[in-house]
Amino acid sequence: MFYIFHGDDSHAQQETVAKLIGKMGDPAMLDLNTTKLESNVSFSQLQQAASAIPFLANVRLVIVRDLLSNKLEKSYQKQLLEYLPTVPETTRLLFLESKALKANNPLVKLAENEKSGYVKQFSKPQGAALERWIKQKVEGENGRISNQATHMLAANIGSQMEILSREIEKLLLYCNGEEIQSEQVKLLSPYAAEASIFDLVDALGNRNSKKASQLLQEKFREGADPFYLFSMFIRQFRLLIQVKELADDGKRPPAISQELKMHSFVAGKLYQQCQGFSLPQLEQIYRHLLSIDVDVKTGKNDMVTALNLLVASLTVAA
Template sequence: MGAAAQCPAGGHGRPGPGPPPGRPPPGPGDDDGRSGLDGHPGGPPRKAGEPRDPLRGDRTGVSSQERKGPTASPPRVYIFHGEDELGCREALDSLRQRLGPPEMAALNTTLLDGRSVTVGQIQDACDTVPFLADRRLVIVEGLLSRLTSSRQKEVQALTAYLDRLPETARLVFVERGTLDEHHPILKKVRQHPYGYIKRFTPPHRLEGWIVQRVQRKGGTITPQAASALAEAVGPDLQQLDRELEKLVAYAGVGGTIQPEDVEQLVSAAQEANIFAMVDALGRRDGEKAARLLHQLLEEGQHPLALLAMIVRQFRLLIQVKELAGAGARAEAIARRLRLHPFVARKLYVQAQNFSTAQLERVYRYLLETDLAIKTGEMTDVVALDLLIAGLAPPPDPAALSQRRW
């Protein structure tokens, strides 16, 4: 973060500031709207603005509601899970950085694929003596989600090994989704004297997260620009972070990111957003929907991939419409359909542009279009153009009654 970028000449375009020399990037959840790793009770207090650090001076930060061991010693076994992949990645990066220089960290880090790894391989990696260091980092990705109660032998073997995990090991289990509270390894680590659990949850309000994230990068952004960026990119935090890097560098030292900066630098993301196309269809704005479609095609999106996106969007709209009709609000719909609250709110508003009967007819129309493309009845681009024309009726009332929906 904070790398200089090549930008246009003028008032904008000066390289944005990076983190102070010698200081690592901010830790996960620090000043960005998400709960982070709290200061370890045995370590020195964290100064205001200082990034939280999962391995600060071997006094690893722990959250009192997660860590319930009887000792203040640093954790040895971690579980990182949840939907916020950016926060999880930053936590792992911070752990790696505390192993020393990159070349030394690489020698003392082992990454294991949980889809195929065995408990024996995990044990071998953790029991290996660190090379010219006092600890070794072992990261296991995707194991716990497949270790259910039906695989008792593996669960028992792993549970038994965690009780004798060496002091030199830092074993981290990483899961991209949220684990069930009753998962046997989750329960074991929660009770482990050297256990630490962190659930990474996406921010509820993207705009607030964007403002605080920009501040962490040494810049400022107006609320209007933050809202425009949230609309443009959506809830993908990793993509948002990449866009913010460009915007902070573009605004320069002391500059403030404005809505026009977002429009200029993130225009492709904004115009290509699938929500914008469906919004246009819901407003019967065929011209804008067609323009967005062709912009996506020009940017290299495959026609069938676009069709799949539209199909998924209308399938979600049908589900949201049904739940809203039963009295559910956007927040409850987000939980029921396992959607990000930002996405659920957008769908909730979009669904109001259609009746249930219209949505069902649109969905059948989409399936017919998919079949026409796959059977060679028409080319994919022509089929998409006809689809947009069919879904966005002209303003003429007489013509409206002739449309398929």
């Protein structure tokens, strides 16, 4: 058999490979019969590895990374097209590609049509598909999750599948059979802190000093680390500057989401928020944040006081 696994969802790809390897017999013997090759492998080296007879085992495993997504010479591609259908029955040849291959790629077409071939594309889910993935992941582990908690995870972590899987595992252990709610996400996931920062920046953009101050004090009462909150401020205003520049160029949220490779919900929120600031104001705020960083690190100010003064200064009507 030869397999072509391609696409940007490396997490799902690795899970599939692990399941496949798990069916190949004794792990210790399989390890002795495994060869890993990189994209610079020559055809003769690949052929030699794939054609070797397994030693004291039923299967030989050959894994080749990012070979097919490189621009193969026509002669190399021709050799592969001729050789792959003849791969020994005792060999499992895996091509793992971190980029998606075109549907009309001759090697993809071969894997689709050849009895001994198999091809699968792994693409990171986005938007509604990502929320469905979260639900399915939780249910697959015999858990339950509310729609609000699902949306919060999708919005704040996005398609970082490995991180998302770890956060789900942590939530399932904590909830121990109970339905995962947004409160547990806020409590256990550092990424959910961004949701509070969104609300706080909304208040800053609207020059709502009372609400902004209340939200900041609420974070302090919850025990949030002031330095972590500050890092979220820096990240948020850096993103706002990027979105504002694109918005001023006439870009809408869908195009901004694609260009900055961020979740569509996040792009939409940032697009709304940047309307409350001019680009010079955002740049001035960012410079102010950098000066706070210097003052705190040199002992001229403490972070809690600096954050309170920052919120107060930003809500003064422009």
